[in-house]
Amino acid sequence: xxxxKIILVDDHQLFRDxxxxxxxxxxxxxxxxxxxxxxxxxRFLDAGKIVDIVISDISMPDMNGLDLTKILTEKYPLIKxxxxxxxxxxxxxxEAIQNGARGYLPKDTNREELLxxxxxxxxxxxxxxxxxxxxxxxxxxxKSKQKTKEEIITETLTERELEIVKLVxxxxxxxxxxxxxxxxxxxxxxxxxxxxxxxxxxxSIDIVKYAIKNEIISL
Numbered sequence: 192x193x194x195x196k197i198i199l200v201d202d203h204q205l206f207r208d209x210x211x212x213x214x215x216x217x218x219x220x221x222x223x224x225x226x227x228x229x230x231x232x233x234r235f236l237d238a239g240k241i242v243d244i245v246i247s248d249i250s251m252p253d254m255n256g257l258d259l260t261k262i263l264t265e266k267y268p269l270i271k272x273x274x275x276x277x278x279x280x281x282x283x284x285x286e287a288i289q290n291g292a293r294g295y296l297p298k299d300t301n302r303e304e305l306l307x308x309x310x311x312x313x314x315x316x317x318x319x320x321x322x323x324x325x326x327x328x329x330x331x332x333x334k335s336k337q338k339t340k341e342e343i344i345t346e347t348l349t350e351r352e353l354e355i356v357k358l359v360x361x362x363x364x365x366x367x368x369x370x371x372x373x374x375x376x377x378x379x380x381x382x383x384x385x386x387x388x389x390x391x392x393x394x395s396i397d398i399v400k401y402a403i404k405n406e407i408i409s410l
Contacts, residue, residue, distance in 0.1 A: 194218075195313055199225040200232050200247040200259065201275075206298070210246065210275070213302045220309070229254035233262065242270050244309060248298075249276040249283060257286050264291025271312050275300070281330045284323055294318040347389055353407070355382045359395055360402030 197220055199207045207225045214220050223242065226232045230253050236242065245263060249256040260272045273294035274287045287295055294308045297320060308318035319327065348356065351372075358368045365383075369376045383395070392398055402408045 194221050195243045195309065196221050196223045196241060197244045197246060197309070198223060198232060198235075198242050200227075200229060200245060200251070200256070201225075202227045202248070202251045206248070210305075213305060217306065228252060229256070229259035229262075232259070236263075236267060236270075242267075244271050244273060244312065246273045246275050249274060249278050249287075257283065257290055260287060260292050261290035273308060273312065273318075275305075279322055279326065281326055284319075284327055285330070288327075295323045296320045297322060348386065352382055352386050352389075355379065356386055356398055356402050357407055359383065360399045360408045 197214065199210055199222065201207050201210075204227070207227075211222055211225070214222060223240070224232075224235055226235065228251055229247075232245065245259075247256040247259055251259075256274055256276065260274065263270050263272055271293045272291060273296065274283075274292045275296050275298055276283065277298045279297050284295055293312045294317060296304065296308060296318075300308075300320060304320065308320075311318045354372065355368065358371065363371065365376050365379045368379045372379075383398070386398065387393065390398075390401055392401060
């Protein structure tokens with residue numbers, strides 16, 4: 192088994208010392224550097240140093256760990272990033288994943304879990320702690336059940352009907368809509384009638400109210 196070269200990035204020396212103490216006894220892990228900022232790490236890598244894994248905090252003075260992850264993913268795609276942070280919330284988790292992090296664990300993780308994360312990630316997989324996975328899953332389920340106003344409106348109205356709603360809400364008369372869309376006034380009337388039937392509306396004023404309420408137009 193090859194030795195994996197790991198770098199620690201955290202602005203707290205005490206925390207870096209703690210992580211080192213967890214990993215130094217492992218025969219196949221070499222701590223090849225530790226830095227208190229993302230810029231320090233990037234200067235180190237720009238010098239041509241070989242690194243397999245970067246374990247990074249999020250909150251740091253010059254560059255947060257999420258931005259650092261994005262830079263590393265784009266500039267050094269062979270380096271795998273593990274976020275180790277006290278921030279265990281949906282916003283940080285999804286941004287870290289989107290920026291290319293291969294693992295995300297809380298700072299109070301134990302030695303066994305950290306080693307398991309390193310093992311899985313070096314084998315080409317990803318690793319998220321149980322707490323992180325639960326937060327991500329709950330968010331995904333919640334979002335999958337909710338449709339945006341735009342999605343609901345798009346499913347309800349055809350593209351042409353949506354055009355009619357926008358123009359009515361913007362104050363255009365039927366004759367003006369007819370000329371603008373190059374369709375007959377009768378066709379405009381038919382579209383408006385179908386819109387009102389679909390949305391259970393009574394008049395053009397109701398169409399205007401609907402468009403404003405559902406942000407089809409802005410005031």
